[in-house]
Amino acid sequence: MGYFEMAKTAIKTVMSKPATLMYPARPGKMTILSRGHVVIDVSRCISCGMCMKKCPAEALCVDKEAKTWTIDRLRCVVCNSCIEVCPVHCLTMEGHYSSAVLTHSGLETFTITYVKPERPKKSEPGEPAEA
């Protein structure tokens, strides 16, 4: 009797559909909370550097002078802490994993396009008032 314990499961498995997904043909499972990779909205980033300070893997670098936001995809541990601390919510988590890095260092640099809106009262003489 003890030799046929597996038979029930084996027959059931043969009769049923495969348990695995044919991955590239069918998309992988993803949930709302899934942590894939960090995405930045460069038009809203105020270069405060909070994400850089709170990154436990030291994968982020915010350069205020050069107006760039750099992420090292190979260092990033996708922990979600930069997204939690971002005061303007310009960082979001994408459910899909990031694609393979193309550079040796894994660095991805984004140029921040955010322009600080001018205050109406305190206009500076050198710049033309747009808004």
Next chain:
Amino acid sequence: MSKKIVVPFGPQHPVLPEPIHLDLVLEDETVVDVVPSIGYIHRGLETLVAKREFTEYVYIAERTCGICSFIHGMTYCQGVEQIMDLEVPARAHYLRTIWSEYSRLHSHLLWLGLFADAMGFENLFMNSWRLREFVLDVLEETTGGRVIQGSCKVGGVRRDISNEKLSAMAADLKGFETELVDLSEVFLHDDSLKSRLVGVGTLSRTDAYDLGAAGPAARGSGVAIDLRKTGYAAYRELRFEPATESAGDCYARCAVRIRELFSSIDLIRQAVEKIPEGEIEVKVKGTPDGEYFSRSEQPRGELVHYLKGNGTKHLVRSRIRTPTLTNVPPLVKMLQGCELADVPVIVLSIDPCIGCMER
């Protein structure tokens, strides 16, 4: 009297997911002595405690192990909370318990699969891991990560689970349990498995106690040590008995783990029933000053995090002692006198997690 020869086992061996090296001293086919050596994947995670803020070190503590990551994070948080006298909300305690038990389910199912694989039972291996996928899906839905959950923080948890989701989780466990019963029948009653496990790698109760066996290795020999009985997190409000077997062989250790799977399901159900409403975290003010030994029950046994702070935002010292380290001396005892062909099964029966042992 035949000549003694030494056969190296590992660090690279088909049965070992991680590197540990054993020098097996053989007389014919019988193992007479074993010399273990470790140190292949030391990463220096404990040193990082002085370089990261104590709130950020949770992420590193979690990454000590890839299987029981949640419990590592939780034990670290517990330690810091005790040093700082933080009162964690009851809901956070319950959520931690639920996630811990799901981690235990997935760890034990992973182990059952590897164990079946070590004996060449491929079909059973695949089926164990297919069931494990259900647990990983639940973890991903509730925390965002399959293996590294990242949902524990100093002072509570980072994510809540809605009450509807909790009830759905408890309801889904029913189908899972039915499949688990089928799986455990094979592990416990199949003759080919029994012939590989019964009476192999026996560890007596006295040896288990004296050599400091932890977790299922100890409980398989009849030592009823289960840290969950000390009542950390929400365990003090839940009913359960540590699973013990008296035989002390590989079969007993396998049976203990299978019984723990069912007790984990029961604990999750109880926790879902009893979970109170309320906050999930408290605000952390100040810095830790003092020291604490934080203990918890990992799937593999007792886990200890020793933490020491000096009033700055960096802790001074973190020391992690994982159950695999204490299970190495009992492993040496188990291997003495066994056949060479049984070595892979016996080594796996303590569920070695080398990555977490060497940190």
